[in-house]
Amino acid sequence: MRTILVLTALVGVLSGSSCSQAQNEDSTVKTHKDSKKGGKKDGKKGKKNQEDTLENRFIDVAIPGLSKLATFSNVPESSSLALADQPGTFYTNADAGNSPTLYKVNAEGKLLQEISLPVANHDWESLAKDDKGTLYVVDAGNNNNSRKNLVVYRVNPAAPQQVSQIPFAYADQTEFPPKKDDRNFDCEASIWHAGKLYLFTKDRAQQTTSKVYALNDQPGQQTAKLIAKLAIPGEVTDASLSPDGRRLVLLAREELFVLEGSDFNAILKAKPRHVDLTGAGQTEGITFTDNQTVVISTEEGSLYQYKL
Incomplete structure (x- = not known):
């Protein structure tokens, strides 16, 4: 039952977030900051930031307080x-x-x-x-x-x-x-x-x-x-x-x-x-x-x- 609830919550997180919104939200992870610079390298970094933010959202849904x-x-x-x-x-x-x-x-x-x-x-x-x-x-x-x-x-x-x-x-x-x-x-x-x-x-x-x-x-x-x-x-x-x-x-x-x-x-x-x-x-x-x-x-x- 817990797994179903976690996956349901994650689907809600993913469906309610656009790429641009995910990149502009504050992250609790100190090692990653949103990049505002252009270029191929920064684009890859931005994608990684987005993924890490979503990872932390998933973790927080599963274990509140953990990042x-x-x-x-x-x-x-x-x-x-x-x-x-x-x-x-x-x-x-x-x-x-x-x-x-x-x-x-x-x-x-x-x-x-x-x-x-x-x-x-x-x-x-x-x-x-x-x-x-x-x-x-x-x-x-x-x-x-x-x-x-x-x-x-x-x-x-x-x-x-x-x-x-x-x-x-x-x-x-x-x-x-x-x-x-x-x-x-x-x-x-x-x-x-x-x-x-x-x-x-x-x-x-x-x-x-x-x-x-x-x-x-x-x-x-x-x-x-x-x-x-x-x-x-x-x-x-x-x-x-x-x-x-x-x-x-x-x-x-x-x-x-x-x-x-x-x-x-x-x-x-x-x-x-x-x-x-x-x-x-x-x-x-x-x-x-x-x-x-x-x-x-x-x-x-x-x-x-x-x-x-």
């Missing part, structure tokens, strides 16, 4: 997303099987910088950032729940050769791997908040619970303390906390879970609100840009903006 910003160029895949040092720029990375590289990109999908780190990439799945600009590269992808070399790398992007480490183990894991019904030790999501790193697991057993673990943000061997269990009916792929600390988003594949509260402790007790992102792709990275807006990346290289 496509860009497609990454020269980035192998995106498994995480964090704000970079300049407005409208982000850090991302690829996961297992790829180089230990951070990619700095902008909202137009352009690759601005490659930052190589002198450490291994066993399975980088998440990035967190503190209030001083330090990045925490969470190498804790653990599909089989059998890894014993879990680690978080602390790095200042301006001095990438100086990397400190937080090796850790989960307080409640005693088997490597545990029985299939207990395999909930894969971490693809993290945030930094008030001097601590919070890790959110991807439930590969029941797909009902994301466990929340806490680490101190300082280097050295640590035990990740289990502090909460969230009722998340999906496999969490990334997380982000709003700047005011009142809203936590947990990303899963083509879906989003929103938890709200007066502080972080209240958030962890809140009932998640579900947002359907069907059709967006393999959603892997998310970060807040303001208290009401998140940017989402997919493994395939799409970059979206979503208004909560």
Whole structure:
């Protein structure tokens, strides 16, 4: 039924728009502006602008509040997303099987910088950032729940050769791997908040619970303390906390879970609100840009903006 409604709405959009009207309407995509110049080249650009505008209309009909910003160029895949040092720029990375590289990109999908780190990439799945600009590269992808070399790398992007480490183990894991019904030790999501790193697991057993673990943000061997269990009916792929600390988003594949509260402790007790992102792709990275807006990346290289 939803597909029929979306297609019906799209037909209405197409039938009610002429080429000239589509080219003159404002677009929410920052990477494309209507061209008023003549010539063959500008004509092609105008056609592309029209198509992108119609694409965003279709996306907004299917998922209100979602608009496509860009497609990454020269980035192998995106498994995480964090704000970079300049407005409208982000850090991302690829996961297992790829180089230990951070990619700095902008909202137009352009690759601005490659930052190589002198450490291994066993399975980088998440990035967190503190209030001083330090990045925490969470190498804790653990599909089989059998890894014993879990680690978080602390790095200042301006001095990438100086990397400190937080090796850790989960307080409640005693088997490597545990029985299939207990395999909930894969971490693809993290945030930094008030001097601590919070890790959110991807439930590969029941797909009902994301466990929340806490680490101190300082280097050295640590035990990740289990502090909460969230009722998340999906496999969490990334997380982000709003700047005011009142809203936590947990990303899963083509879906989003929103938890709200007066502080972080209240958030962890809140009932998640579900947002359907069907059709967006393999959603892997998310970060807040303001208290009401998140940017989402997919493994395939799409970059979206979503208004909560």
